Structures are given as structure tokens and as C-alpha cells.
Amino acid sequence: xxxxxxxxxxxxxxxxxxxxxxxxxxxxxxxxxxxxxxxxxxxxxxxxxxxxxxxxxxxxxxxxxxxxxxxxxxxxxxxxxxxxxxxxxxxxxxxxxxxxxxxxxxxxxxxxxxxxxxxxxxxxxxxxxxxxxxxxxxxxxxxxxxxxxxxxxxxxxxxxxxxxxxxxxxxxxxxxxxxxxxxxxxxxxxxxxxxxxxxxxxxxxxxxxxxxxxxxxxxxxxxxxxxxxxxxxxxxxxxxxxxxxxxxxxxxxxxxxxxxxxxxxxxxxxxxxxxxxxxxxxxxxxxxxxxxxxxxxxxxxxxxxxxxxxxxxxxxxxxxxxxxxxxxxxxxxxxxxxxxxxxxxxxxxxxxxxxxxxxxxxxxxxxxxxxxxxxxxxxxxxxxxxxxxxxxxxxxxxxxxxxxxxxxxxxxxxxxxxxxxxxxxxxxxxxxxxxxxxxxxxxx
Numbered sequence: 001x002x003x004x005x006x007x008x009x010x011x012x013x014x015x016x017x018x019x020x021x022x023x024x025x026x027x028x029x030x031x032x033x034x035x036x037x038x039x040x041x042x043x044x045x046x047x048x049x050x051x052x053x054x055x056x057x058x059x060x061x062x063x064x065x066x067x068x069x070x071x072x073x074x075x076x077x078x079x080x081x082x083x084x085x086x087x088x089x090x091x092x093x094x095x096x097x098x099x100x101x102x103x104x105x106x107x108x109x110x111x112x113x114x115x116x117x118x119x120x121x122x123x124x125x126x127x128x129x130x131x132x133x134x135x136x137x138x139x140x141x142x143x144x145x146x147x148x149x150x151x152x153x154x155x156x157x158x159x160x161x162x163x164x165x166x167x168x169x170x171x172x173x174x175x176x177x178x179x180x181x182x183x184x185x186x187x188x189x190x191x192x193x194x195x196x197x198x199x200x201x202x203x204x205x206x207x208x209x210x211x212x213x214x215x216x217x218x219x220x221x222x223x224x225x226x227x228x229x230x231x232x233x234x235x236x237x238x239x240x241x242x243x244x245x246x247x248x249x250x251x252x253x254x255x256x257x258x259x260x261x262x263x264x265x266x267x268x269x270x271x272x273x274x275x276x277x278x279x280x281x282x283x284x285x286x287x288x289x290x291x292x293x294x295x296x297x298x299x300x301x302x303x304x305x306x307x308x309x310x311x312x313x314x315x316x317x318x319x320x321x322x323x324x325x326x327x328x329x330x331x332x333x334x335x336x337x338x339x340x341x342x343x344x345x346x347x348x349x350x351x352x353x354x355x356x357x358x359x360x361x362x363x364x365x366x367x368x369x370x371x372x373x374x375x376x377x378x379x380x381x382x383x384x385x386x387x388x389x390x391x392x393x394x395x396x397x398x399x400x401x402x403x404x405x406x407x408x409x410x411x412x413x414x415x416x417x418x419x420x421x422x423x424x425x426x427x428x429x430x431x432x433x434x435x436x437x438x439x440x441x442x443x444x
Contacts, residue, residue: 006193013185021174032166036159037131041119044133044152047073051085051150057139061146063087068099076100080126082155090147101153112136112149122153129156195222199229206233238422250286257282304338305346307378311367314350322358329358333369339376339443345419352416353380353439360384364434376443384436387429 050072056064068077075083076098086097088109107122132153139146213230257278264274315329357365361382368379420427425443432438
């Protein structure tokens with residue numbers, strides 16, 4: 001189940017939506033209930049104020065209320081209407097009750113100070129729940145201050161009905177909204193994940209041989225992924241091509257030495273020398289072709305290799321090999337410069353090119369490396385005799401075999417050129433400011 005990205009997103013969105021709508025419904029329901037209770041309290045307080053306005057107290061402190069037909073709310077006069085009122089004195093003695101309360105006993109009175117209000121939930125003899133609001137007042141008479149507590153009792157059934165209707169409408173509409181949001185979410189997910197489905201379809205087409213690479217237009221979030229996949233596909237095809245070409249070249253290159261060996265059988269006197277020469281030649285051919293086939297090639301997911309330390313190792317090794325020449329080697333490679341590829345390939349390139357510089361220099365070899373236009377540029381310079389212009393075309397020729405290499409440069413330059421080509425780079429030869437040869441290698 002969790003292996004599907006679409007299902008993961010859908011389940012997560014449904015869970016978030018359910019939590020959000022549930023929390024929203026609870027908050028709105030509680031807010032409405034609180035608002036309804038507050039409105040009911042204010043309405044009951046208004047009824048108390050109307051009763052106070054209609055009440056009169058004589059000089060002896062006796063409370064007089066209006067006739068039932070003159071009460072501020074007709075429900076006070078209807079028996080069992082659900083809206084009741086009663087008044088108690090300072091000793092909590094009942095001094096008046098509305099006609100609607102005649103069939104029931106009034107609930108216990110509040111003991112309130114003047115101006116104090118109190119709201120409580122009570123249950124009367126009929127088994128129903130009510131809100132009772134009390135208000136205390138001191139009446140000034142000739143006999144002094146007379147305290148009275150006015151109470152209004154209202155049935156909660158209408159409030160419960162109102163809340164129940166609101167709850168039904170609220171959760172009904174929230175359910176409708178949830179369905180609409182789920183439909184919209186499904187459409188958005190389908191549209192948003194379309195590039196991934198397209199990648200999957202194109203990969204299937206590549207596996208079936210119907211196409212060679214991903215050629216769809218993809219958003220920038222997965223553009224790098226599709227570009228890297230295309231690069232890997234191209235590298236795999238290039239690697240397979242190198243393998244086929246290397247095998248073909250190997251077979252072709254070995255024809256001549258094998259023919260010479262077969263012919264040497266007829267000349268026993270030179271057989272040993274011929275076998276030694278041709279076996280050495282065949283060894284060089286096999287070594288070179290294996291090197292060409294094993295070249296890794298550039299990859300955007302390959303590890304980045306620091307170049308300066310490798311140059312230092314190569315210079316240190318060659319310094320020991322050419323100790324007698326006392327070569328002054330200068331390493332001016334940017335410490336932050338990186339080569340994205342196989343370390344062994346870079347070591348092969350540096351080793352072959354630097355070995356030639358040491359071999360042909362008089363006393364100085366200079367290696368520089370820096371970034372230029374988003375490319376890694378390495379330059380190897382010496383103060384030797386340089387390279388003759390007429391030899392440049394043959395030196396730069398790709399895929400030259402060992403027996404076709406320029407004398408003095410051997411198989412090393414051809415191997416280095418093959419590796420650079422496998423990384424889609426360039427290798428150039430020219431004159432050096434130091435007076436000798438300059439070999440420049442660029443990698444993308």
C-alpha cells in the first residue's frame with residue numbers, strides 16, 4: 001500500500017482533511033452553542049428588566065406585580081408554557097410567581113446582593129432542564145431598603161432543538177464540502193503526478209525498445225532526475241559501443257601479429273626474436289584495448305575527485321623516476337577543482353601526459369588547473385623541444401592503434417585521448433610559453 005506515491009498522498013490528504021473538518025465542525029458547533037446560550041441569557045435578563053419595570057413596592061415594602069394579562073411576556077400567563085418567573089425577598093421567601101408556574105414548585109432561590117446576576121442550570125418537577133437567571137435588587141421604601149431577588153426560568157428544549165438543527169445543517173454541509181474537496185484533491189493529484197506517470201511510461205517504452213531516451217517536457221522539480229536518467233542511458237550505450245569497438249579493434253589489431261608469428265615458423269633462425277617482438281606488441285595491443293573498454297566515462301552521479309592531490313601524487317612519483325634530470329615541477333591546480341568521474345581514469349590521463357612532459361622537458365614542468373566556463377581545464381606545460389606541427393594531426397587522431405602512434409609518445413597519448421573522449425572532453429596540443437609543448441585537457 002505504501003509503495004504507491006499516489007496512495008500515500010491521497011491517504012495523507014484524506015487524514016488531514018478529516019482532522020481539519022472535524023476540528024472546524026467542533027469549533028463552529030461550540031461557538032454556536034455558546035452564542036445561543038449568551039443570546040438566551042440576554043433575553044432572560046431583558047425579561048427580568050421588564051418585570052422590574054412593571055413591579056411596584058408600597059411604603060410597607062410589599063411587592064405588587066401587574067395582572068397576568070399585563071405581564072411583559074404572554075408566556076408568563078400560560079400554564080406550563082416553559083417560561084416562568086418568581087420573586088423572593090431577602091429571607092428567600094416566595095413573594096410572587098407567574099401564573100405559568102402554578103403547577104410546579106419554584107426551584108431554590110438565589111441569595112444575591114443588589115445588582116448581582118447569576119445563571120444556573122436547574123431541573124423542575126416535570127423532569128426537564130431549564131436555565132434560571134437571578135437578579136438582586138434593593139428597593140428603597142419608607143420602611144428602608146427592601147431586598148428582592150427576581151428569577152426567570154426558561155426551558156432549554158427550544159435551545160436544544162435549535163442546536164440540533166444547526167448541528168445537522170453544519171455536518172451535512174461539511175460532508176458535502178469534504179466530498180467536493182476530495183474530488184478536487186483527486187483531480188489535483190492526478191494532474192500533479194502526471195509527469196511521474198509520463199516518466200514511468202517512457203521508461204517502459206525504453207525497456208521495450210520503442211525509444212532511446214526520455215524526451216518529454218518535465219517540470220523543474222524532476223527535470224534533473226530525467227536529465228540524469230538520459231545521461232546514464234547515453235553512457236550505458238556509449239559503454240556498450242566501446243566494448244564492441246574494443247573487441248572489434250582487438251581482433252583486427254591481432255591479425256597482423258598472428259600472421260607474422262605464423263610466417264615465422266618457416267624461419268627457425270629468427271623465430272625466438274619474432275615471437276618476443278610480436279608477443280610484446282600483442283601485449284601492448286591487449287592492454288590498450290582493455291583500457292579503452294574499461295573507461296568509466298563521465299557521470300553526473302559519479303563522486304567528485306579532488307584533482308590537486310592526484311597531481312601531487314603523480315608529480316612525486318615521476319620525480320623519483322626522473323631523478324637524474326632534476327626536473328622542477330610546479331603544481332598550480334585550484335584546490336577546489338573537482339573531476340566528476342573515476343579516479344583511476346583521471347590518474348591514467350595525468351600519468352600518461354605528465355610522463356611525456358617529464359620525458360621531453362629540459363628541466364621544468366608546469367601543471368595548471370582551473371574552472372573556465374563551467375568546464376574543468378587542465379594544462380600541462382614543459383620546456384622541451386615541443387611538438388612538430390606536421391605531427392599534430394596524427395597525435396590528435398582518435399582511436400589510433402599502438403603501431404600507429406607517433407614515435408616517442410607511445411601508447412600513452414592514445415590511451416589518454418581515448419579516456420578524454422569517453423568523458424566527452426577535449427584534448428589539444430600546442431606550443432608552450434615555456435618553449436616546449438602545451439597539452440590542454442577540458443572536461444564538461
